[in-house]
Amino acid sequence: MSQKTKVVVTRQLNGAAQTLLESHHELEIVQWNSEKPAPRPWLLQNAPGASGLLVMLSDTIDAALLETCTPTLKTIASFSVGTDHITLPLLKTHNIRLGYTPTALTSAVADTAIMLTLMAQRRAGEAVASVKAGEWPAMPWAPQLLTGPQIAGCTVGFVGFGRIGQAVLKRFVGFGVRRAVYLTSRPGEVAKVDYFDVLGGKAGIEAVPARGWEDLGRESDVVVLGCALTESTRHFVGREFLALMKRTAVLVNVARGPVVDTEALVEALREGRIFGAGLDVVEGEPNVPADHPLLKEPRCVLLPHIGSATIETREQMAEESVRNLLAGLSGEAMVNEVEL
Amino acid sequence: MSQKTKVVVTRQLNGAAQTLLESHHELEIVQWNSEKPAPRPWLLQNAPGASGLLVMLSDTIDAALLETCTPTLKTIASFSVGTDHITLPLLKTHNIRLGYTPTALTSAVADTAIMLTLMAQRRAGEAVASVKAGEWPAMPWAPQLLTGPQIAGCTVGFVGFGRIGQAVLKRFVGFGVRRAVYLTSRPGEVAKVDYFDVLGGKAGIEAVPARGWEDLGRESDVVVLGCALTESTRHFVGREFLALMKRTAVLVNVARGPVVDTEALVEALREGRIFGAGLDVVEGEPNVPADHPLLKEPRCVLLPHIGSATIETREQMAEESVRNLLAGLSGEAMVNEVEL
Incomplete structure (x- = not known):
């Protein structure tokens, strides 16, 4: 049995981004497939064993979360321009790469x-x-x-x-x-x-x-x-x-x-x-x-935080997030990577 | 007794425009001095004998109104870019000049x-x-x-x-x-x-x-x-x-x-x-x-028709309206005159 690489995705993605993700058959995709945010317990429960996480700014990536998935975790792709939901110094400690989408929005x-x-x-x-x-x-x-x-x-x-x-x-x-x-x-x-x-x-x-x-x-x-x-x-x-x-x-x-x-x-x-x-x-x-x-x-x-809420931008952010996730797993260059 | 020139102004004007108007002592100024529109009966009652009218787009300048003030009426200054509140052909008939404020706003x-x-x-x-x-x-x-x-x-x-x-x-x-x-x-x-x-x-x-x-x-x-x-x-x-x-x-x-x-x-x-x-x-x-x-x-x-509602624009419109009124009375060039 071939060992698949586990990735956890905390939200429904739109068509093109989801298709790209699913075209990678080497991945075991664990996804919270809803428009609504993934509950924190769901993420804590599913993170163990993951090599990659694709997260939103509604997901808090802190010590408690990282404890569940290091040392398998290699990369995080955040669907956001900001990274204040992520405890950055811990990523550096654990050698975890972080992608984000600062240019799309x-x-x-x-x-x-x-x-x-x-x-x-x-x-x-x-x-x-x-x-x-x-x-x-x-x-x-x-x-x-x-x-x-x-x-x-x-x-x-x-x-x-x-x-x-x-x-x-x-x-x-x-x-x-x-x-x-x-x-x-x-x-x-x-x-x-x-x-x-x-x-x-x-x-x-x-x-x-x-x-x-x-x-x-x-x-x-x-x-x-x-x-x-x-x-x-x-x-x-x-x-x-x-x-x-x-x-x-x-x-x-x-x-x-x-x-x-x-x-x-x-x-x-x-x-x-x-x-x-x-x-x-x-x-x-x-x-x-x-x-x-x-x-x-x-x-x-x-306004209810809709600054980047255009159809075009959200599609681009989703696709870039998937690309960052894939690049983080394969060791290639991300579209945008945070220097930790 | 010197004969003053009667002008009817259908609204309160801001400081600079009002000062300019009042500096013309040859004028008898009949003014509806309120933020609210002048009632139609007030305008109909005061228009007779007027040489000039300074009006808003809330004032309808039609045959009934003009009947009360021709032949004394020489000019109308409208505080607006549009002129659809004014029956234009009648102005031409009676040789009445019309100023407006198309550029200010x-x-x-x-x-x-x-x-x-x-x-x-x-x-x-x-x-x-x-x-x-x-x-x-x-x-x-x-x-x-x-x-x-x-x-x-x-x-x-x-x-x-x-x-x-x-x-x-x-x-x-x-x-x-x-x-x-x-x-x-x-x-x-x-x-x-x-x-x-x-x-x-x-x-x-x-x-x-x-x-x-x-x-x-x-x-x-x-x-x-x-x-x-x-x-x-x-x-x-x-x-x-x-x-x-x-x-x-x-x-x-x-x-x-x-x-x-x-x-x-x-x-x-x-x-x-x-x-x-x-x-x-x-x-x-x-x-x-x-x-x-x-x-x-x-x-x-x-929105409640606030397209031109900036402090700067409304001040400029008021001042240009007064200038148009004065020019219309004295036969000089208006800031902006409608070609009838």
Whole structure:
């Protein structure tokens, strides 16, 4: 009897990705074949003996999980751009390769950031809600009705200025944004990689590194959070930062929920200290009940983490995840591998 | 006693525009000084003897109104890009000049069109509503959750391709839109004016005239309505047009409500024959009750006609309207005058 290589896949995959996976007859595929996340006990029970795991950001890959499947585990393929659900140092210890899909979702997330910027500036949440509530007949067109700041002429501040931030900047060019400032892990340093040919004034917008978070907070009309979640970005947007922001400025988060201190944001919105917020992510998601304080703020738009939710992107992410899994098993080059 | 020139202004104006108006001491200003529209009887009562009117699109300028103020009336300044609230042939008959503000709001309306395109593709209406309803905890992140088509690679069809349509195209460049087709009152003819340096492949997107509405309907992934309301554009989007559209396509209306046959659109959305719709305007607005059939369609986003509702644009529109009024009285050149 030939020994098959066991892989555990924690979710249903779409057609092309599933077909590719199943074409590898050397694999024993143990799959949670549902649209819903695999329960943690299922993963803990099935991981033992696995050489590869294909996981989502809803799966926590920590010491307890890894204990069940080292030393057989050779590789993990994460269907995500972020890796904060995975305890990275342990992978290094156990010589486990990690694939992820950072490039596939850039466009979709950047599109979401633009949508959230406009929704926050143009009060789309309030506007849609008032129409749905049947209030339009009593609020006929008026010059000052539901007005908000205009994106043309704005300064946009980027917290994190990798692929996603730069893709957002590229999209802002056509809107007449005036200036971009950015903050990375090396404050004051010029961005090294120009992913979309938009830096150095090539796009007609000046993009310069901020000297620090204070400058970025003070100068920006739009703050776009597109950074990874690390100990230094956790609660980056808190009381201090919000206090520096302009009253006409909006905050956009397409990064990770905990980059923003929810309580501080609620306070700033309630007191009108910033104009609005557009969030794709929030601390504690998906546990956001209907009476969550952010949902009481009319100037806050909150999406259920759909930044990369386009049909095209999710297909590409699934296929790249399978390719990363296969490459991790065979020792070949992944589409994108995390340097551990 | 010096005879003052009477002008009737149907709404409160913002600071700069009001100051400019009041600086003209030769004027007797009769003003409806409220955020709310002037009632029709007020306008009918005050119009007699007026040399100039500064009106909003909520004021109907028809034979009955003009009868009260010709022959004193020399000029009308409309705080709008559209003129469908004004019976134009009568102005010509009575030699009344008409100013409007078509250029001021281009950017704001184009921004709205992009926002509505993304909201319709990315299911922002559904997404926001589900979070507000407290449904997020029961719908954790999943690869296919709330996915929609991606704007990159799309063909955008423009119905009307003047300033606003071209400004929308300019914004779409950064999103990786693949192709643009447009339909004007001269089907098949190349657009004469290149307002924003985006035609002739200059923006990296091919933009070509559609041979007719059938081609535009069939080829487009996004249909943007940015035309004037005329007898030939009324119900342009009806059953026939919707039947040609792709199931993955979205419809965006930043023009006038009656360009879309509401009943036909509701039917198409209900049956999933198009992917979604983003509307800033609708037939019969503002009389849209909470049980309006469009509001029952989760894939339809309806805004209360806030396309040009930015602080900057409304200030500029107000100031240009006052300038047009003054120019119309003194016989000088307006910022923008309608050729009657």
